[in-house]
Amino acid sequence: MESLHELYRIGHGPSSSHTMGPRFAATHFLEHHPDEASYEAELYGSLAATGKGHLTDQAIREVFASKGKDIDITWYPDEFKPFHPNALTIVGFDANKQKTCEQTYYSVGGGKVVIEGDAEEAPAQVYPKELSHMKQILAYCDNEGLQLWEFAVRFEGQDILTFMDEIWTVMMAAIDNGLNAEGVLPGGLKLPRKAMAYYEKAKDFNGPFGNTALALSYALAVSEENAAGDTIVTAPTCGSCGVLPAVLYYLVGQYKFPKVRILRALLTAGVLGNVVKTNGSISGAEVGCQGEVGVACAMAAGAATQLLGGSIHQVEYAAEMGLEHHLGLTCDPMLGLVQIPCIERNAMAAMRALDNSTYALLGDGRHRVSFDDIIEVMMETGQALPSLYRETSKGGLAKVIEHGS
Numbered sequence: 176m177e178s179l180h181e182l183y184r185i186g187h188g189p190s191s192s193h194t195m196g197p198r199f200a201a202t203h204f205l206e207h208h209p210d211e212a213s214y215e216a217e218l219y220g221s222l223a224a225t226g227k228g229h230l231t232d233q234a235i236r237e238v239f240a241s242k243g244k245d246i247d248i249t250w251y252p253d254e255f256k257p258f259h260p261n262a263l264t265i266v267g268f269d270a271n272k273q274k275t276c277e278q279t280y281y282s283v284g285g286g287k288v289v290i291e292g293d294a295e296e297a298p299a300q301v302y303p304k305e306l307s308h309m310k311q312i313l314a315y316c317d318n319e320g321l322q323l324w325e326f327a328v329r330f331e332g333q334d335i336l337t338f339m340d341e342i343w344t345v346m347m348a349a350i351d352n353g354l355n356a357e358g359v360l361p362g363g364l365k366l367p368r369k370a371m372a373y374y375e376k377a378k379d380f381n382g383p384f385g386n387t388a389l390a391l392s393y394a395l396a397v398s399e400e401n402a403a404g405d406t407i408v409t410a411p412t413c414g415s416c417g418v419l420p421a422v423l424y425y426l427v428g429q430y431k432f433p434k435v436r437i438l439r440a441l442l443t444a445g446v447l448g449n450v451v452k453t454n455g456s457i458s459g460a461e462v463g464c465q466g467e468v469g470v471a472c473a474m475a476a477g478a479a480t481q482l483l484g485g486s487i488h489q490v491e492y493a494a495e496m497g498l499e500h501h502l503g504l505t506c507d508p509m510l511g512l513v514q515i516p517c518i519e520r521n522a523m524a525a526m527r528a529l530d531n532s533t534y535a536l537l538g539d540g541r542h543r544v545s546f547d548d549i550i551e552v553m554m555e556t557g558q559a560l561p562s563l564y565r566e567t568s569k570g571g572l573a574k575v576i577e578h579g580s
Contacts, residue, residue, distance in 0.1 A: 176302040176453045178331060179445040183342045184286040184409045188401030189513040191413040192261050192458060192566075193222060193229030196282025201238035201246075203290070204265040208276045211267030214239065214246040219262040221460035222282060224252035224567040228362060228511025230404060252567070258291070259283050260460040260565065284458030284466070285409050302330045307453050309491055309546040312446065316487050323477075323487055324442035339438040342408050346397070346420035349407050353396025360402045362512040370396035387526050389428065394421035394525040398518040411448040411457040414464075414513050415471035417521035419444055422475040422528050426482055436482060443481045444474035447494045447546070455550040459506035460566040462557025468520045469501030469553070473546075475528035480535050488540030495546040496531040497524075502549070503556050505564035507571030516572055 186195045201216070216235055218226050226232060232248050239246045246265075256262035261282040267275050279291035306312055316326050328335060353370045360366045370392055377388035397417035401407045410419040423437055448457070451470045456462045477494035485493070501524070509515045563570030 190229040191286040195286035200280035220255040220260040223250040225511030324439035327442040390425035398521040415467040418471035421525040440478040444478040464504040472524040473497035476531035479532035493535035506566040
């Protein structure tokens with residue numbers, strides 16, 4: 176497995192695959208080919224189908240404009256490159272419009288980009304290959320007497336806690352900013368922000384559901400910041416960035432956990448997300464929203480269970496439930512925007528993560544279906560989903576209203 180630096184990425188929304196990835200690709204291409212007379216970008220598959228709603232073209236143009244360059248962009252939503260549905264090719268030309276350079280990039284989820292030619296090369300591994308499945312990690316931790324967060328520190332080093340501190344700082348800022356922002360989110364849906372109003376109501380809620388309504392408002396806050404193109408942390412993606420910070424922030428408010436406990440919980444959540452990323456997918460274009468909000472729910476449920484005193488086996492059980500009960504979830508954003516149904520899904524998943532944690536803590540961690548099993552089923556399910564349900568905005572909820580231009 177790769178470092179958690181590759182899973183948790185600080186950046187601007189609204190999409191890790193469609194905004195952060197293409198921004199990196201454009202930056203990389205300009206660094207290697209800064210002096211061409213003109214440039215063109217070709218967007219393929221899912222990257223083209225929902226690129227306008229995800230501000231893909233804006234992200235690319237901003238990178239080139241920062242260097243005083245222009246770039247033409249063409250869209251091929253019905254053409255798919257073989258390696259991944261999110262493909263981008265950038266071409267450079269001389270003054271006579273003769274092609275001088277070309278590179279294809281694949282935005283594979285969570286902001287990570289694979290450069291064509293490197294696609295078959297194994298990424299840098301921080302964790303031993305024989306410890307890439309949850310069953311193996313649990314056995315190792317049992318044998319060594321480790322918690323999952325200690326497993327991460329053992330192979331990443333103590334500096335990973337410093338990185339988690341930075342991650343948590345950005346997450347908290349996104350919640351605070353989102354709870355104080357008002358107005359309409361950008362894009363054709365004209366969707367008003369709700370986090371502030373929901374938070375004010377949740378503070379005064381009575382009855383059994385009063386407290387968890389706060390978690391819902393925190394998830395809305397982060398997800399709305401993402402939809403507005405502001406700064407968030409992929410957890411594991413931009414589209415699912417509200418779940419984990421909402422659950423952790425809620426638990427801090429309820430139990431006054433010190434920061435070091437939260438940093439450890441972030442490490443545990445990261446290990447869970449990394450296992451999915453290594454053996455499955457966190458790309459909505461590849462497996463649907465089960466790989467985004469479903470994985471975020473699993474990460475948050477596991478982190479909450481650790482914070483509340485659960486064993487590593489209860490943590491694994493909570494995470495398994497978080498993903499299992501999102502199986503088959505489609506990625507079908509209206510107008511290609513990370514707004515409907517994405518924002519509500521973050522809020523619902525945050526509350527579900529807390530329920531999953533409670534369920535796991537009531538038992539002893541023994542259960543029939545493992546986290547590894549669910550990852551395998553998620554991949555099978557995702558591959559069975561027609562492409563119109565995998566971030567193309569051609570089916571499902573995306574068809575409720577007409578597409579924007």
